[in-house]
Amino acid sequence: MPEASAKPAGVPLGTQTTKTQQQKGKDKNSAGAQEAKAMRKAEKAARRAAKVSELGKSSTPPQEAIALARVQSQTKQSRAASGTSNAGSVGGGSSNSVVNATASSAISSLTAQSTAIHGSDILDKRVGLFKHLEITRRSGTADAAKDIHPAILALTLQFASYTVIGSSARCRATLRAFQTVIKDYRTPVGTTLSRNLTNHLSRQIDFLKTARPLSITMGNAIRWLKQEISVVSIDVSDDQARESLIEKIETYIRDKIEVADRVIVQSAVKHIGNGDVILAFSRSAVVEQVFLEANLRGIEFSVVVVDTRPFYEGKEMVRRLARAGLKCEYVLISGLSYVLNDITSVFLGAHAVLSNGQLYSRVGTALVAMSAKRKNIPVIVCCESIKFSNRVQLDSVTFNELGSPDDLMNISIDSAPKPGPLKNWRDLPNLKLLNILYDLTPPEYIKKIVTEVGSLPPSSVPVIIREYNSA
C-alpha cells in the first residue's frame, strides 16, 4: 500500500505520469473502487470546466482542465490508499482540500475517532531506517466489506485506539470475537465448513490487520484455530462443528492464557522475598498478578514502576498495585539510573520471545534490562509459552511496529490530548518523528524466563517450541 501512495508525492504532475500512476493504483484492489469513483467525478468536473471555458470563450484547452482534475483525483486516491476511510466524502471541488486535511490533522489523539495518518505528507515524514515498516492504523469501519462480522469491526477499532492493548489481552479478545464469528457463521451451499470457514476467518483476520499487525500470540492462536477447523470431519453437522470449535477455543483460552498465568504467578512469586524492591517496566498483566499475589501472601516488598511515553501503561499498573495496598514508586524511564541503586530484581513482561532467546517487548525494555545487567540485578521475564515465536531476529529494525508519530507530539499526561511544542512538526521540513512500539532485548540480559511449563534460560526457548510442536 505505501508504495502506491508514496509515489504521487514525488512525481511531477504531468498527465502522462498521473495516468500510469492511476493505472498502478488500480491494481491495488482495496483503493481501486474509491479511486475509480474519484476518477469518474474528476472527469465529470473536467468536462464541466471545459464546457465553462467554451462558453466563456476562454483560451484554456480542455486537455489541461482534464489534467488538473486528474491531479485532484490523484490526491484523493493517495489519501484513500493510506487508510483514511472518509476520502470519498471529501468534495471533488478545490485542490485546497489537501492542505486543509493536513492542517486538521495537526492534533490527533489516542482516541478511536482520530485520523492518525494523512495522505502523502506522512510518508515524507517517515524516518529513513524504518521506511519498510507499515503504518497501518485504521480510524473507521466505513469501507469494511459486508462479510466482516460486527464483533471484528468493534475489535478492530479497539485495537486501533489501543483500548485493547497487550499481547495476551489482544489474543484473548480475538479468540472471543472468533467465537462470535463462528457462532453466527452459516456454511454457504455447495461447500463444507472445514473449507469455507477458514477463508471466512481469513477475511476477518485481514480486516483486523488493518488496525495493527497481528501480535505473536494472535498468530499462534490463529494457526492453531485454522488447524482445528481443517480437521473438522465433513460428516459432522454444522451445529455440532460450531459448538465443538467454540468449546475448543474456550479451552484454549483457559489453558494457554488463564491457567498459564496462574501457574506463572505461583512460580514467579517465589522470587519475591521480604524487603525486596522490585522494578517493573510499563505494564504487564502477569507481572501485575505476581505482585498482587505476593502482597496477598503477606510479603513485605515494594515496587518501582518505570514508565514510558506515549502510552503511559505503567500508570494503570501502579494504580492497581497502590489500590491493593502495595508500596509503589513511579518513575519515567529517564529516571531509571536513579532508582536502580535500590533494586533487588527486575520483572518484565513480554510481547513475544523469539527462538534465539531475544525478548520482543515494549520499547524501553532493552534499556531497562541492560541497565539492570550492568548492576548485576537479575532480570526475570514472565511469559506464557503462547508468546514463543519460531522467528529469529537480530535487531529491532527488521521487524517492528510503528505507532502514529502524532502520539509523540501529544504531551498530555492524562486522557485528554494536549499538543506540545511539536504541534507543528509537519510543517518543519527537516523534522521527522519516530514512534516505534517494540524493541529487542538480547538474551544475555535475561536471567530467567518463567513460563507455565517451568522456568528456563532464554536459550531453551526453541526446546519448548519444538516439544510443543511435536506434542
Add this chain to the structure above:
Amino acid sequence: MIKSASPRSVYDTDIMAPLETSPWTQPPDSGAAEGFDIVATYRKFLDEDPDMTMPVAAIESLVVLLSQTEPTTASELMDTLAKAVTELKRGVKNSISLSAGCDMFQRFVLRNIQEYGDWEACRRHLVKNGGLFLERAKASRYKIAELGLPFIQDDDTILIHSHSRAVTELLLLAARRHIRFRVYITESRPTGEGLSSAKTLRDNSIPARVIVDGAVGWAIQKVDKVFIGAEGVAESGGIINRIGTYQIAVLAKDSNKPLYVVAESHKFVRLFPLSPFDLPNESPNASTFTTEPEDDEIQSSPLLDFTSDNLITALITDIGVLTSSGVSEELIKMWYD
C-alpha cells in the same frame, strides 16, 4: 486415579517446596511409612559404599521401600513415595543432589504407572527396573570418564576443587591411559576434602599439589584447565557445588581458562537459583553480623555456592558433553511429556 501428566503437574510437585517452607528446622514426621526408616536406610547405603553418591543412595532406598511396602493403588504408591521423599529431604542436611535423585525416581515411577494397566505387574516391573535404573546411575561415572578423556592432554596442569568422585574417576582413567599431567587441588575449607583427593591421586602416581583456597588466584596463571564436580546441576546449566567453586569459576573466566563440570545426569535437578541465596539456607549464621567473638564461626560458614552457567565452558555428563543450554534442554525433555 493417576496423577495427570500435564506440564503443570510437574510444577506442582514438591520440587520447589523445600525452598518456601524451609523444613530444615522442623522435626521429622515420624508417621510417613510405617515400620520403615528411609533416612536410616539411606545412611546405611552411604556408609557401606564410599563410592555411592547421594542421589543413587536415595534412589536405592526408595527401591527398597517400594519392595517392602504393599500399596494397593497407584495413587497410594505415589503418596507413599512422596512422603518418604519429604522425610528424606528433611532428615538429611544438604539435600540438593539427593532431591535430584528422588525427583527423577518419582518421575520414573509415574511414567511406569501410566504405561502399565495392571497394577501388580507394574509394581514388580518397578522393583526390577528400579535396580536397572540404579545400575545405570552407578555406571554413569565410568561413561563420563571415557567421554571426558579427550579433554585431558599431555603436559596439562589441571586445577580441581575439593573432592569429586566423577572428577577423580576421570583423572584416574587419564592416568591409566598414560596421559601425563599435574594437578593443583584446593584444600577446600572447612571440610578439607581436597586432602583426600590429593591422597587418592598420589596413590595412583599422579603428581599433585594442594594449595589453600585463597591461592587459586596465584595458581590460575599456570593452570591449563579446571575440572569441577557438582552437587546438583540447575536448570540454567549452572551448578550447585562445594563452597569456593564460584570464585574459582570467576577467576578461570577472567584468565580465559576453560572450566569443565563433570557430573552424572542424575544430578540434574529442577531448581533454578539466581544466586546462592535461592538455595536452602543451611547456615543462617553466615549472613548475620556480630561484634562479639564467636567460637564456631568457621563451622557455621556456608557449604554450598552457586556458579552460573555463563562461567562454565561445558558439562561432561554420561549423556554427552553438553553446553549449559543443553542441560536445560535435557531437563525439559526429561520432565515434559
